[in-house]
Amino acid sequence: xxxxxxxxxxxxxxxxxxxxxxxxxxxxxxxxxxxxxxxxxxxxxxxxxxxxxxxxxxxxxxxxxxxxxxxxxxxxxxxxxxxxxxxxxxxxxxxxxxxxxxxxxxxxxxxxxxxxxxxxxxxxxxxxxxxxxxxxxxxxxxxxxxxxxxxxxxxxxxxxxxxxxxxxxxxxxxxxxxxxxxxxxxxxxxxxxxxxxxxxxxxxxxxxxxxxxxxxxxxxxxxxxxxxxxxxxxxxxxxxxxxxxx
Amino acid sequence: xxxxxxxxxxxxxxxxxxxxxxxxxxxxxxxxxxxxxxxxxxxxxxxxxxxxxxxxxxxxxxxxxxxxxxxxxxxxxxxxxxxxxxxxxxxxxxxxxxxxxxxxxxxxxxxxxxxxxxxxxxxxxxxxxxxxxxxxxxxxxxxxxxxxxxxxxxxxxxxxxxxxxxxxxxxxxxxxxxxxxxxxxxxxxxxxxxxxxxxxxxxxxxxxxxxxxxxxxxxxxxxxxxxxxxxxxxxxxxxxxxxxxx
Numbered sequence: 001x002x003x004x005x006x007x008x009x010x011x012x013x014x015x016x017x018x019x020x021x022x023x024x025x026x027x028x029x030x031x032x033x034x035x036x037x038x039x040x041x042x043x044x045x046x047x048x049x050x051x052x053x054x055x056x057x058x059x060x061x062x063x064x065x066x067x068x069x070x071x072x073x074x075x076x077x078x079x080x081x082x083x084x085x086x087x088x089x090x091x092x093x094x095x096x097x098x099x100x101x102x103x104x105x106x107x108x109x110x111x112x113x114x115x116x117x118x119x120x121x122x123x124x125x126x127x128x129x130x131x132x133x134x135x136x137x138x139x140x141x142x143x144x145x146x147x148x149x150x151x152x153x154x155x156x157x158x159x160x161x162x163x164x165x166x167x168x169x170x171x172x173x174x175x176x177x178x179x180x181x182x183x184x185x186x187x188x189x190x191x192x193x194x195x196x197x198x199x200x201x202x203x204x205x206x207x208x209x210x211x212x213x214x215x216x217x218x219x220x221x222x223x224x225x226x227x228x229x230x231x232x233x234x235x236x237x238x239x240x241x242x243x244x245x246x
Numbered sequence: 247x248x249x250x251x252x253x254x255x256x257x258x259x260x261x262x263x264x265x266x267x268x269x270x271x272x273x274x275x276x277x278x279x280x281x282x283x284x285x286x287x288x289x290x291x292x293x294x295x296x297x298x299x300x301x302x303x304x305x306x307x308x309x310x311x312x313x314x315x316x317x318x319x320x321x322x323x324x325x326x327x328x329x330x331x332x333x334x335x336x337x338x339x340x341x342x343x344x345x346x347x348x349x350x351x352x353x354x355x356x357x358x359x360x361x362x363x364x365x366x367x368x369x370x371x372x373x374x375x376x377x378x379x380x381x382x383x384x385x386x387x388x389x390x391x392x393x394x395x396x397x398x399x400x401x402x403x404x405x406x407x408x409x410x411x412x413x414x415x416x417x418x419x420x421x422x423x424x425x426x427x428x429x430x431x432x433x434x435x436x437x438x439x440x441x442x443x444x445x446x447x448x449x450x451x452x453x454x455x456x457x458x459x460x461x462x463x464x465x466x467x468x469x470x471x472x473x474x475x476x477x478x479x480x481x482x483x484x485x486x487x488x489x490x491x492x
């Protein structure tokens with residue numbers, strides 16, 4: 001009987017084309033894992049993540065699972081993976097779970113974080129993990145405006161998703177916007193997020209913070225369902241998947 | 247009349263052969279600055295740091311100064327430098343100072359930090375800034391032992407410095423050793439540090455934490471002046487120059 005392993009993964013997405021395998025490209029996080037799992041098992045093993053992350057997006061707490069014929073215990077599987085993974089990908093947690101567990105289908109919530117460095121002065125050590133902007137932002141205005149996204153809404157205007165048949169309704173549980181030294185940190189928790197949704201919400205909130213979009217425009221943009229009415233897609237490097245809840 | 251600018255510098259030392267210019271090598275932090283300053287001034291300009299940092303060592307608060315004929319104000323000089331510096335070097339502070347100020351000769355104290363990641367589990371985001379060790383360390387034993395280094399001592403046994411004529415007496419004001427989540431963080435403040443001194447002190451303290459050297463051995467090692475009696479030189483990547491005081 002196969003064992004089903006759930007793992008928690010950290011990665012610095014800067015070098016990768018995202019989580020998901022793309023044709024023959026080996027430059028995705030999924031491909032890195034599957035190459036090692038095949039070596040470990042002696043046959044191809046598929047790994048499922050809680051969701052794709054795009055090129056350049058980081059993870060502190062991505063969750064994935066895979067089924068494998070193995071006499072290895074959890075700790076041994078984790079050590080094996082970490083031994084062969086490149087240094088910008090790491091397994092930071094592992095447990096054997098029931099056969100029914102699926103990292104994407106079983107997920108009930110996720111938390112993403114977006115970091116903006118709001119300073120004229122660069123910071124060398126965070127440079128690969130923050131979007132830099134020297135503009136002035138009204139934090140409390142952004143905080144107030146963000147509350148309009150909380151709850152169940154149709155986020156069609158806030159996604160790059162093209163498939164019109166798929167539901168664009170999602171529930172956001174919380175949006176926190178905090179100034180932390182020179183950074184503005186956005187934290188989004190919800191039951192799921194559409195393609196590019198966190199980055200477009202952040203781009204929209206930043207426009208509100210600069211006074212280019214009014215908080216009262218949010219319900220209008222939301223109702224329109226038109227992507228072009230929302231704010232810009234901010235760069236991938238500022239985004240990290242922090243946690244997946246089950 | 248030349249202006250004398252004091253700048254505070256951050257760098258990720260991972261890619262560089264250290265601060266100091268070495269023959270024709272352009273792969274030092276000093277060489278990066280001097281190339282830009284020459285472009286700015288139209289003639290060669292020398293830059294002086296508070297001290298060399300070795301290959302791979304980082305800085306959050308290195309201080310340097312240079313004299314230049316310029317109508318530029320401080321802010322303009324800083325912006326000019328940051329515009330041309332590679333993204334792993336940044337000027338984070340600048341002021342015009344008196345002609346007498348010299349970043350090395352005027353310095354009265356420095357603080358260094360050494361980070362050890364003490365976990366079986368790798369951390370992707372700090373990987374370039376920590377030395378990893380899975381060994382078990384007795385923190386309170388290291389803390390107690392470290393107090394024997396505080397004060398004025400001859401640190402001949404704790405340096406790679408070969409010039410026998412130069413004084414090896416230094417004063418350490420404080421050594422702090424703290425567990426911060428999965429890390430053990432060493433912070434050293436003193437009036438000056440010999441070549442490799444912080445890394446050898448850390449290597450010695452880690453041996454004490456593992457029980458391989460006894461705290462009582464410290465005065466004996468110190469008195470002997472013999473490098474081979476002290477602990478190993480720990481890797482450069484864990485070390486950062488945090489602050490220089492004037």
